[in-house]
Amino acid sequence: MTTMLSHERYCSEILDQIRLLCGALGEGADVSVTVPTCPEWTLGHLLVHVGQAHRMATGLVRDRVTEFVPPATITQGLPQPAPGDPSVEDLPGLTAWLTEGAEALVAVLREAGPDSPVWTFSEQPRSAFWARRMAHETLMHRADAVGALGLPFTADPVIAADCVDEWLEILTFPAALAFKPRLKELPGPGRTLHLHATDTPAELDAEWFIDLTGEGITWRRAHEKAAVAVRGPMTDVLSVLYRRLPADSERVEVLGDRELLDFWLERAEF
Numbered sequence: 448m449t450t451m452l453s454h455e456r457y458c459s460e461i462l463d464q465i466r467l468l469c470g471a472l473g474e475g476a477d478v479s480v481t482v483p484t485c486p487e488w489t490l491g492h493l494l495v496h497v498g499q500a501h502r503m504a505t506g507l508v509r510d511r512v513t514e515f516v517p518p519a520t521i522t523q524g525l526p527q528p529a530p531g532d533p534s535v536e537d538l539p540g541l542t543a544w545l546t547e548g549a550e551a552l553v554a555v556l557r558e559a560g561p562d563s564p565v566w567t568f569s570e571q572p573r574s575a576f577w578a579r580r581m582a583h584e585t586l587m588h589r590a591d592a593v594g595a596l597g598l599p600f601t602a603d604p605v606i607a608a609d610c611v612d613e614w615l616e617i618l619t620f621p622a623a624l625a626f627k628p629r630l631k632e633l634p635g636p637g638r639t640l641h642l643h644a645t646d647t648p649a650e651l652d653a654e655w656f657i658d659l660t661g662e663g664i665t666w667r668r669a670h671e672k673a674a675v676a677v678r679g680p681m682t683d684v685l686s687v688l689y690r691r692l693p694a695d696s697e698r699v700e701v702l703g704d705r706e707l708l709d710f711w712l713e714r715a716e717f
Contacts, residue, residue: 451575451579451609452579452605452606452609454556454560454561454575454578455557457556457575457578457579457581457582458553458556458557458578458582459553460582460585460586460606461501461549461552461553461556461578461581461582461585462549462550462553464582464585464586464589465545465546465549465585466546467589468497468545468585468588468589468592468593469542469545469546471589471592471593471596471598472494472538472541472542472592472596474538474539475538476490476538476596477490478490478491478494478535478536478537478538478541479491479536480595480596481595482591482592482594482595483594483595484590484591484594484690484691485591487525488525488526489535490592490595490596491534491535491536491537491538491541492525492526492527492535493526493588493591493592493595494535494541494545494592495526495527495528495532495533495535495541496526496588497545497584497585497588498532498541498544498545498548499526499529499532500581500584501545501548501549501551501552501581501585502548502551502552504552504577504580504581505548505551505552505555507565507566507577508552508555508556508559508563508565508574508577509555509559511559511563511564511565512565512566513564513565513566513572514566515566532544549585552581556574556577556578559574560574561573561574561575561578562574562575565577567580568620568622568623569616569617569620569622570620570621579609579613580613582606583606583609583610583613583614586602586606586607586610587610587689587691587717590602590686590689590691591691594691600682600686600691601682602681602682602685604644604646604647604651604653604681604682605651607644607681607682607684607685608644608647608651608653608681608685610685611642611653611655611684611685611688612668614688614689614717615655615657615664615666618630618664618715619663619664619665619666627714627715629713629714630664630714630715632714633659633664633710633711633714633715634659634660634661634662634663634664635659635660636660637660637674638659638660638674638707638710639656639657639658639659639660639671639673639674639675640656640657640659640673640674640675640676640677640707640708640711641654641655641656641657641670641671641672641673641675641676641677642654642655642657642676642677642684642688643655643670643676643677643678643679643684644679644680644681644684645678645679645680646680646681647681652668653681653684654668654669654670655667655668655669656668656669656670656671656673657673657711659711664715673703674703674704674707675701675702675703675704675705675707675708676701676702676703677694677699677700677701677708678699678700678701678702679698679699679700680698680699683696683698683699684699687699687712688712689716689717690712690716690717694708694709694712
């Protein structure tokens, strides 16, 4: 387990990530381009998904929802605008709508504080969960968007490290096993992984040991020998974990059992 960042840091990060995303879109981005990391989606569909996710979280926190019914707009298929949403071709409309939605979400989160009771898919039904989840949701979909535009993706190392923590935590939730049955295939003898960010200060402790040798997934921040290790800059280690960067990229180094890494990535994808 790790120490989360402050509620206000997550709130600020949501706004910062939307500002960076909209800045990357500029005034002439082609929203019809395919998103390589979400190959069935165009950039316009990706932006609709981000805006709808923000609005979903806003409603949950604002209304203190304790029993969740998924809204019709949040699906596992192609994101589609709801009535009143901008179309997937409307870049100016999408940009304004994204900014408006992020600002509304942050206003609600700040008003609620971190400890308001709210439904989550974790074992801690508090509003703090949604501040963190939406900060990282926005971060990683910014990675998708800039990738579609052929632009580089970089992330603040503190936020990137916390994003790794959050995803590893999510993978241990009972709800994750229900939603992703293939996670049950991961445990096995000798199956351990090490993630190592090479460009962060020592005090950030940006190394992770993932242990699959028991009955489930456990992990800790640690420098420990594992069957396979991924080493590289913090942003790139995060991107490999989220399958936004291929593990055979020259930007990272893979040491040890590459087949185990692929086995993990195929089953623990976001």
